[in-house]
Amino acid sequence: MPRLDVREIPPVNRHDKIHEEFDGMDPGETLTIVNDHEPKPxxxxxxxxxxxxxxxxxxxxxxxxxxxxxxxxKTED
Known part of the structure; x- marks a missing residue:
């Protein structure tokens, strides 16, 4: 299961890095994000x-x- 600690990534670059990682995953996988705040946005x-x-x-x-x-x-479809 992919894991990404974004606390060391500048905030302006975090979402792009997360999307890149998510896009590279296989269906059915889960990306685990570690962040310094709740990632509601x-x-x-x-x-x-x-x-x-x-x-x-x-x-x-x-x-x-x-x-x-x-x-x-990530959905399995």
Whole structure:
């Protein structure tokens, strides 16, 4: 399962890197993102623009004040 810690990536470049990683995944895989904030804007962006994003199976948990782990699954279709 691909995992991407974006905390070290400049914020302006994060979404492009995430989309690149997601696009390279096989259907049925889940991209795990580690971020310093809850990625709600990314969730809404993915839901609106990426048909392969399985928004129903999206999950996020907060492990620390500056550590959010989000699961972005890719549909199997």
């Amino acid at each position: 990314l969730y809404y962006e993915m839901a609106a623009e990426v048909p392969a994003f399985d928004e129903e199976a999206y999950e996020v948990r907060q492990n620390a004040p500056d550590e959010f782990v989000a699961e972005f699954p």
